[in-house]
Amino acid sequence: MQFMQERFNYLFKSTKGLILVAIAMIALETAIFGMLSGPMAEFGVRDVVVSALNMDLVPAEREGRIIILYHSIAMAIVAIETYMITSLLKMKDFYRTAVRALVTCGYLMAMVFGMGFAYWGHNWSLHGLYIAGLTLVFFAGVMLVIALWPWKAEYYQADEDYSRTKRGVDLERVTFFAAALTTVISAGFGAIPGSNFGNGFRVVFAENIIRYPEKTTMQYSIIGHLHIMLALIAIMLTLIIGRWLDFKGLLHKIAMPLMILGTIILNLGVWGVVTPLEPIAHTVIYVGATPSMLAALCLVIFGWDKLIRTGVAGVPKPNFRQKLGALLRDPLRFGPLWQMVFMNFNVSGIGIFMAVRLDEIFRLWPAREERIELTGHWHILSAIIATIILLYYGDMIGLKGRIRKLYGWSIIILSDIAFASATIFEMKRLFITEATQQPLVNTVMILIDFGLGMLLVVLAMVMIWRLLDLFKKRGRWREETEHELSTEVG
Amino acid sequence: MKHIVGTCFLLGMLLAACGSVDLDAPIPVYDTKVDPNEWVVVPAGKFLSGQFNDPVMIDYDYEIMVTDVTVTQYIDFLNTSLVDGPIEIMDEQIVIFYPGDEFHGARHEVEIAAGEYIVVPLDDPASRFAFEGDTFQVKDGYENHPMTNVSWFGARAYCRINHWRLPTEMEWEKAARGIDGRPYPWGDRIVRNNANVYASQDPFEDMGSFGSRTSPVGFYSGQTYDGYTTLDSASPYGLYDMAGNVWQWTGDIYEGMHYRFLRGGSKDTYGMDLRVWVRNNATPEYFSPGVGFRCVREP
Numbered sequence: 169m170q171f172m173q174e175r176f177n178y179l180f181k182s183t184k185g186l187i188l189v190a191i192a193m194i195a196l197e198t199a200i201f202g203m204l205s206g207p208m209a210e211f212g213v214r215d216v217v218v219s220a221l222n223m224d225l226v227p228a229e230r231e232g233r234i235i236i237l238y239h240s241i242a243m244a245i246v247a248i249e250t251y252m253i254t255s256l257l258k259m260k261d262f263y264r265t266a267v268r269a270l271v272t273c274g275y276l277m278a279m280v281f282g283m284g285f286a287y288w289g290h291n292w293s294l295h296g297l298y299i300a301g302l303t304l305v306f307f308a309g310v311m312l313v314i315a316l317w318p319w320k321a322e323y324y325q326a327d328e329d330y331s332r333t334k335r336g337v338d339l340e341r342v343t344f345f346a347a348a349l350t351t352v353i354s355a356g357f358g359a360i361p362g363s364n365f366g367n368g369f370r371v372v373f374a375e376n377i378i379r380y381p382e383k384t385t386m387q388y389s390i391i392g393h394l395h396i397m398l399a400l401i402a403i404m405l406t407l408i409i410g411r412w413l414d415f416k417g418l419l420h421k422i423a424m425p426l427m428i429l430g431t432i433i434l435n436l437g438v439w440g441v442v443t444p445l446e447p448i449a450h451t452v453i454y455v456g457a458t459p460s461m462l463a464a465l466c467l468v469i470f471g472w473d474k475l476i477r478t479g480v481a482g483v484p485k486p487n488f489r490q491k492l493g494a495l496l497r498d499p500l501r502f503g504p505l506w507q508m509v510f511m512n513f514n515v516s517g518i519g520i521f522m523a524v525r526l527d528e529i530f531r532l533w534p535a536r537e538e539r540i541e542l543t544g545h546w547h548i549l550s551a552i553i554a555t556i557i558l559l560y561y562g563d564m565i566g567l568k569g570r571i572r573k574l575y576g577w578s579i580i581i582l583s584d585i586a587f588a589s590a591t592i593f594e595m596k597r598l599f600i601t602e603a604t605q606q607p608l609v610n611t612v613m614i615l616i617d618f619g620l621g622m623l624l625v626v627l628a629m630v631m632i633w634r635l636l637d638l639f640k641k642r643g644r645w646r647e648e649t650e651h652e653l654s655t656e657v658g
Numbered sequence: 659m660k661h662i663v664g665t666c667f668l669l670g671m672l673l674a675a676c677g678s679v680d681l682d683a684p685i686p687v688y689d690t691k692v693d694p695n696e697w698v699v700v701p702a703g704k705f706l707s708g709q710f711n712d713p714v715m716i717d718y719d720y721e722i723m724v725t726d727v728t729v730t731q732y733i734d735f736l737n738t739s740l741v742d743g744p745i746e747i748m749d750e751q752i753v754i755f756y757p758g759d760e761f762h763g764a765r766h767e768v769e770i771a772a773g774e775y776i777v778v779p780l781d782d783p784a785s786r787f788a789f790e791g792d793t794f795q796v797k798d799g800y801e802n803h804p805m806t807n808v809s810w811f812g813a814r815a816y817c818r819i820n821h822w823r824l825p826t827e828m829e830w831e832k833a834a835r836g837i838d839g840r841p842y843p844w845g846d847r848i849v850r851n852n853a854n855v856y857a858s859q860d861p862f863e864d865m866g867s868f869g870s871r872t873s874p875v876g877f878y879s880g881q882t883y884d885g886y887t888t889l890d891s892a893s894p895y896g897l898y899d900m901a902g903n904v905w906q907w908t909g910d911i912y913e914g915m916h917y918r919f920l921r922g923g924s925k926d927t928y929g930m931d932l933r934v935w936v937r938n939n940a941t942p943e944y945f946s947p948g949v950g951f952r953c954v955r956e957p
Contacts, residue, residue, distance in 0.1 A: 380915070534944060536927065603679070604679045
């Protein structure tokens with residue numbers, strides 16, 4: 169009994185245990201449901217999985233299934249970020265405990281019951297429990313906003329190295345607060361149309377209606393919701409990585425006001441799509457995205473400079489090679505920042521290019537080609553977010569030496585091969601015709617599958633190791649039970 | 659050593675990606691025993707439309723082609739029309755006059771003004787016909803394949819010259835699924851032998867080279883061809899290829915949009931795009947080896 173209780177306490181009461189459970193759940197879900205799509209369908213794996221697991225895949229419900237799938241994974245990611253925030257930032261114990269309890273129950277319910285409803289027939293009680301799970305995550309968000317309230321003397325920043333007001337209000341905390349608050353509000357932009365379309369069945373994929381000149385308010389709301397939620401998850405993760413690396417100094421003082429401004433304007437732009445301001449909403453979004461991205465750039469410069477300085481400490485007049493070696497020495501600390509930079513090539517860059525040349529290039533292609541770009545770029549962003557979390561997790565669980573390098577570089581290289589290949593796939597019509605594309609498609613598909621497949625193998629190895637570790641009396645889990653992320657920043 | 663192996667692997671991948679594709683590779687020839695000149699009547703009445711089975715009334719009978727227009731049928735049209743009009747050659751294209759659409763100035767709407775528009779390209783190696791001297795000829799083996807690389811203007815012209823027209827989206831969908839709300843023309847599920855889709859392992863594809871190719875119209879009729887067994891995948895009204903093989907142009911012109919809509923999925927898409935309510939759209943000038951059409955007429 170004590171054996172079970174200790175493990176339960178680790179997995180569901182400690183920060184690192186909670187993060188482990190969420191990552192394991194996502195890994196499991198990705199492994200199972202990833203076998204239903206694209207190349208896995210081609211290889212016949214899909215049919216085997218559907219038959220073996222007795223899934224009930226009604227063709228008319230595909231969109232609804234996928235929306236539930238996205239949400240169930242997104243809730244687990246939100247939970248992971250919540251665990252990190254509640255461990256990194258000061259807050260009352262009551263709030264920390266309550267937020268974690270709510271978000272944990274919420275994402276697990278959304279995942280288990282949501283997927284049960286979506287893929288194994290229609291038991292409406294499962295759908296109800298799925299909605300209840302989402303609601304719990306929402307309430308956790310509301311409580312997190314309250315817990316993060318920055319205008320309390322006990323949360324003021326005394327250290328002048330960090331961004332703060334003259335009175336001492338911690339602007340980094342204000343940024344976390346702004347991101348959390350706008351996330352909670354933006355959730356409504358999905359919840360309201362979700363309810364309107366009724367029981368998850370009158371669903372619509374944004375990418376399928378993008379060319380229609382007239383869209384309903386609810387459709388605009390969905391388009392806004394999916395964009396802003398992903399952007400906010402990315403912004404929150406940027407802040408988390410900044411806290412982990414102990415982001416401070418001049419760049420911190422520049423970045424935090426920019427991030428607050430960017431977050432608020434970005435949200436106003438997205439919320440504007442359901443108002444008469446819709447025609448200028450995109451302009452507002454660009455205005456908001458720019459300071460947010462500049463703030464992330466400040467973090468990258470700070471982080472890499474810190475890695476170099478630390479790495480060449482003691483070396484008199486280090487040359488370029490030594491500095492580069494110092495930068496690349498620790499993939500787990502270099503990687504998250506590199507992934508943020510890499511994102512510009514295959515997400516932001518592509519998005520800007522598409523927006524600028526939309527009518528001249530992309531709208532000359534059939535809608536199904538445009539859909540590939542639309543879905544491709546945000547799948548890549550989601551996956552980049554996942555890799556950054558995994559890199560931080562590698563540090564969190566104390567990987568050291570060769571294993572640390574192997575794990576870190578595997579995630580960076582494998583994922584970037586996949587993302588670059590996916591970008592080529594998205595953009596292939598720029599340089600190859602439909603009739604002659606097959607060899608290129610084959611190559612990039614192999615690289616995407618190889619990159620993501622091997623990455624999942626690496627993740628599976630870590631998960632198996634962590635599972636086996638739980639059976640040890642004095643395993644790593646025992647050390648991690650009391651660890652808080654706030655004590656590991658720097 | 660590890661670097662050499664890695665470099666060789668990457669180089670090999672790049673070379674494979676740049677591999678040339680023989681667009682004129684030999685293609686198996688099969689008689690599907692389905693007559694492309696045949697039409698069927700779709701009777702007036704309600705049917706269940708779209709993903710959510712909304713009842714829609716079509717209060718008139720109409721006839722629709724049992725198959726897509728074939729390359730042979732279209733080449734006959736091109737040869738006749740090049741002599742007698744209304745098509746002509748202009749800048750390596752066959753063009754035809756189109757009177758234009760009403761322009762509403764909606765966001766992203768492009769004006770389709772009166773003028774000459776492409777019917778088919780003359781210089782596209784993916785076309786299944788050749789133009790030599792002043793005559794069009796079907797490439798060997800493609801006689802009973804659906805006509806592809808034809809623009810919306812080209813599809814419309816073929817139907818109009820015969821006093822027919824392109825189906826509306828609703829007419830197309832009713833003909834594809836009947837009145838019982840089924841997601842595919844043949845029923846509720848799709849397997850490889852139902853239709854020509856991406857990587858369906860049909861006798862016409864080679865995923866290592868040119869990828870998917872069209873199959874003859876009516877190929878999925880339950881026949882066995884050189885050991886490849888198809889399932890009878892006709893729609894409730896007896897139409898073939900209403901899912902897969904080629905996307906099909908429809909005739910609707912919507913306010914505020916210059917795009918034309920396509921239905922049915924193609925040899926280049928996955929099964930999800932073969933669901934009868936799935937819509938694709940493109941500019942009317944667009945042509946592709948995966949796009950064809952069929953016509954409707956009043957009985």
